[in-house]
Amino acid sequence: MLKVEGLTKIFNPGTINEKTALDDVSLHLKPGDFVTVIGGNGAGKSTLLNAVAGVYRPEMGSIYLDGKRIDRLAEHKRAKDLGRVFQDPLMGTAADMEIQENLALALRRGKRRGLGWGVTAREKVAFREKLATLGLGLEDRMSVKVRLLSGGQRQALTLLMAILKAPKLLLLDEHTAALDPKTARQVLALSDHFIQDLGLTCMMVTHNMRDAIAFGNRLIMMSQGRVILDVEGDEKKLLTVEQLVKLFSSRSGEEVNNDRMLLG
Amino acid sequence: MEQILLGAVSLGLLWSIMTLGVYISYRVLDVADLTVEGSITLGAAVTARLIVTGGDPYVALVFSFLAGLGAGLVTGLLHTKLRIPALLSGILTMIALYSVNLRVMGMANISMLRMTTAYSIIGSLLGVNKTLSVIILGGAMALIIVLILYWFFGTEVGSAIRATGNNPFMVRAQGVNTDNTIILGLMLANGLVALSGGLIAQSQNYADVQMGTGSIVIGLASLIIGEVLFGKRNFLSRLLSVLFGAITYRIIIALVLRLGMPADDLKLFTAITVALALSLPRFKDLRDTLKVSMNGRKKHA
Numbered sequence: 001m002l003k004v005e006g007l008t009k010i011f012n013p014g015t016i017n018e019k020t021a022l023d024d025v026s027l028h029l030k031p032g033d034f035v036t037v038i039g040g041n042g043a044g045k046s047t048l049l050n051a052v053a054g055v056y057r058p059e060m061g062s063i064y065l066d067g068k069r070i071d072r073l074a075e076h077k078r079a080k081d082l083g084r085v086f087q088d089p090l091m092g093t094a095a096d097m098e099i100q101e102n103l104a105l106a107l108r109r110g111k112r113r114g115l116g117w118g119v120t121a122r123e124k125v126a127f128r129e130k131l132a133t134l135g136l137g138l139e140d141r142m143s144v145k146v147r148l149l150s151g152g153q154r155q156a157l158t159l160l161m162a163i164l165k166a167p168k169l170l171l172l173d174e175h176t177a178a179l180d181p182k183t184a185r186q187v188l189a190l191s192d193h194f195i196q197d198l199g200l201t202c203m204m205v206t207h208n209m210r211d212a213i214a215f216g217n218r219l220i221m222m223s224q225g226r227v228i229l230d231v232e233g234d235e236k237k238l239l240t241v242e243q244l245v246k247l248f249s250s251r252s253g254e255e256v257n258n259d260r261m262l263l264g
Numbered sequence: 265m266e267q268i269l270l271g272a273v274s275l276g277l278l279w280s281i282m283t284l285g286v287y288i289s290y291r292v293l294d295v296a297d298l299t300v301e302g303s304i305t306l307g308a309a310v311t312a313r314l315i316v317t318g319g320d321p322y323v324a325l326v327f328s329f330l331a332g333l334g335a336g337l338v339t340g341l342l343h344t345k346l347r348i349p350a351l352l353s354g355i356l357t358m359i360a361l362y363s364v365n366l367r368v369m370g371m372a373n374i375s376m377l378r379m380t381t382a383y384s385i386i387g388s389l390l391g392v393n394k395t396l397s398v399i400i401l402g403g404a405m406a407l408i409i410v411l412i413l414y415w416f417f418g419t420e421v422g423s424a425i426r427a428t429g430n431n432p433f434m435v436r437a438q439g440v441n442t443d444n445t446i447i448l449g450l451m452l453a454n455g456l457v458a459l460s461g462g463l464i465a466q467s468q469n470y471a472d473v474q475m476g477t478g479s480i481v482i483g484l485a486s487l488i489i490g491e492v493l494f495g496k497r498n499f500l501s502r503l504l505s506v507l508f509g510a511i512t513y514r515i516i517i518a519l520v521l522r523l524g525m526p527a528d529d530l531k532l533f534t535a536i537t538v539a540l541a542l543s544l545p546r547f548k549d550l551r552d553t554l555k556v557s558m559n560g561r562k563k564h565a
Contacts, residue, residue, distance in 0.1 A: 075436045076440055076441045079436065084437045094431045095430055095431065101423060102427075104423065105435070105438045105440075108439070109438050113421050113423075118422060
């Protein structure tokens, strides 16, 4: 499915601010894998997702999606196989456009855009149905500008846009971190529902160890640009937060000093 | 007075097409595109050159539009492919166009006095005077362009351009090449500006290499006047407000000139108006903060 090999990303190479964000990372995802990614600030979690999505060009290494090498492709060319939700709820949608217009943009991912209508009447009917599955009442506000939605609503919409075309790979980059706890739980439950329902392959970055254990079939831990732990199946299911903390300090040589990484 | 008003309306209609171009770059794409100052003159230059060499005045307008597309393309390529900041890309094209415009015209200005223009054709066809024929042709073209833009920005490509101005990051994640949408938007914007330049040149019967100076500010002033006075409910009303804004601007200018303001101060007046209008949100913020702190003081007193 996704094959990452020897991926290295260095920011500001040759300057005083040089930082190796990804250090020779290799990772293979099987179809249907739902991988949670944890690690402290600056561990390289987001950089990994962004490198896969094409925001950054890696210095070394290769990325294959379904056997096709994608690491030299421009960001917009990779987009047709990817669904992405970001940490900032403002990032995933166009604020001054209507809910249905945003969905229509997502529906045309990977298609050539021509002079046909931006949103068709038939699509609106389909969007209404899809929006109803979010359970937020957005199906009755389809022509409302996204600017007027709350952070949680925007994030749920971005999630729907990401899975609308059943992407080969879903990339969730701490997509609930900016939400209040209750909304975060809702959006997380929705994400899990869509992933199971559509059988998606997914990488989900989170700061929350409890969530990282509770969701998905596989967990990887990163530190200083490297993958330092990779567990799956029953071994992952039986993990506890205490064990994870211990594993983190023993393998990374650092203490867990980041509250956000601990608390559930 | 009526003559002055009609004159202002006719001029406003011709400039409204340019303002629609500014609307596309400044509001839709969120790029302050200074190419405008050169492309409006380019449109005038192309039209004038073609007319004095015996060309059809309507065909000349088509070529003005095409030339404007080219100017927008250059700015777009500088900005997207060479990653030069948008403002600087526009300035570079604007400066380059000064030389290009001189070459197109072969001199600093061209007179089209007593030559056949788009308006003289309409005038003799309908038996109306110059001002009325400008209003008829300018009004028809402005309305048709508003309708075309309304349609275009509802299409898949148009939606992608609008979204690019809103959130380029999101648009790329949805598989759109934002380089292309930015280039396309800038081309369309400058095409309209150059078309407007052609129409203006034909109405004043001359083209001058200096005529674009300050045009971006006039465009912004018209845009903001339109938004403040005529609202921005939906997209169609926004486009129409641009049109009415351009007319209102010309009426205001005609009035202040009549009230005795020297014509030399016009650009200063326009610049101050735009600066005030653009800083309105800041004044509102200050007022709100002031209110809150005053209330706080009252409570503690």
